[in-house]
């Protein structure tokens with residue numbers, strides 16, 4: 001009888017210890033996942049540069065944006081490779097990567113372009129479609145737009 005009790009207690013202790021370790025390991029997993037930066041989840045600089053490369057190519061031939069004569073002119077005068085380079089650096093930095101953005105502020109680089117609300121919405125539409133094409137998960141898309149959203153006040157200047 002006493003032997004049975006000891007075996008039962010040992011088994012109970014074993015089950016409780018296992019439950020404790022499983023919960024500690026799951027908590028560590030959750031913390032590690034939360035620690036992974038958006039930059040890493042997007043795939044780092046090569047993945048971000050690829051998205052930016054395609055984004056600028058699509059925006060450059062967009063009829064809604066090119067109906068704005070200043071944007072149409074900028075497209076022929078501002079080297080596309082430069083915008084791609086700077087936007088990549090900016091997004092890498094903003095998402096937690098090691099790259100550093102050395103370009104102008106959003107106000108400085110956009111205030112002369114007379115960008116309207118409708119043009120901003122068109123950019124968001126093109127960008128969303130592109131992120132879906134690149135199979136960027138919804139969570140990461142949300143985090144990316146949360147970073148970009150606040151720049152609108154400096155970019156949209158058309159009254």
Ligand code: HEM
Pocket residue numbers: 065071074075078083086087090102103104105109110113115119120121123148151155
């Ligand atoms: C409707 C939306 C937008 C349009 C039409 C647009 C268009 C442009 C154009 C034409 C330029 C070149 C301007 C020049 O050098 O004269 C430029 C530069 C740039 N844009 Fe945008 N842009 C838009 C939104 C954004 C957003 C949301 C971001 C980032 C959050 C961004 C980041 C940049 C950067 C980093 C540069 C380069 C700045 C520099 O050279 O120092 N743009 N954009």
